[in-house]
Amino acid sequence: xxxxxxxxxxxxxxxxxxxxxxxxxxxxxxxxxxxxxxxxxxxxxxxxxxxxxxxxxxxxxxxxxxxxxxxxxxxxxxxxxxxxxxxxxxxxxxxxx
Numbered sequence: 001x002x003x004x005x006x007x008x009x010x011x012x013x014x015x016x017x018x019x020x021x022x023x024x025x026x027x028x029x030x031x032x033x034x035x036x037x038x039x040x041x042x043x044x045x046x047x048x049x050x051x052x053x054x055x056x057x058x059x060x061x062x063x064x065x066x067x068x069x070x071x072x073x074x075x076x077x078x079x080x081x082x083x084x085x086x087x088x089x090x091x092x093x094x095x096x097x
Contacts, residue, residue: 001096008093015086019078026051026078030071 029051032038039045058070 005093005096008089008096010093012086012090012093015089016082019082019086022051022054023075023078026054026071026074029055030068033068 025047029047032044032047039048054074055070058073059068062070062073
């Protein structure tokens with residue numbers, strides 16, 4: 001059973017890394033939105049392409065209040081997933097050791 005435990009711990013750590021990386025991308029996209037000329041760069045396009053699929057559904061759900069709070073909601077949701085789902089996977093892995 002220890003192999004499954006180590007596997008679950010590794011999956012949890014990978015998921016936590018991916019979530020943290022995606023949070024950084026969301027923050028970068030939000031900061032780049034303050035500088036319209038920055039959207040001309042290829043890196044900004046790639047970041048926007050990666051982040052938009054997560055932000056668009058949130059924007060469709062919440063009413064427009066003059067400021068875009070969808071990055072904050074997305075980051076909160078990602079940290080919720082990290083706190084409960086990913087930590088549960090890691091705890092389950094530790095329990096199997």
